[in-house]
Amino acid sequence: MTKSEINPMPQFFDRYINQVEEESLMEGLENALQILKQIDIEKLKSIGDKVYAKGKWTVKDIIQHIIDNERIMAYRALRFSRNDKTELPGYDEELFGKNTTANSRTIENLIEELITVRVSTLFLFKSFDSKMILNQSICYGQTISALALGFVIVGHQKHHLNVIKEKYESLI
16 A cells, blocks of 8 residues: 555646655555644634635635545545446535535534544555555546545645645734
8 A cells, every 4th residue: 555556646636645755555644643633723723714815715614625525535445446437526625615514613623523534534444455455447537546545635634734834824
């Protein structure tokens, strides 16, 4: 379950895969979980509902987006691991973002849900054997493996936590 086993490297999704420093998927997922467990909740709470530009998501919206995206990527990985060759569409993240209750929830509750989803994702990927993890199908027009989707999950979290750090922490 290593990044070097991803072949082909899927366009669009590579932007997240390439952000993952770990070569091992399981190490990447575990490290990403530890980051979530150590997140500075008070700092996120102090940002509140501020946005760095008009039309951008709040921190709560971003956390909800990470949760939603992880569930979708894990579902795709499950289907591919089971050798389902059905081509899967993309999803409209803006539509999802407009139809949540994220801003009426607490940061603590959102982080708790994200940690719970990550633990579930870890169990899912641990259940795959060396053949299942390499099974591929087409998603969003790209050939992608269950393995690559696991790395997308890790890189997507890293990307959005970096956005929070770079764009939102200055609003405190």
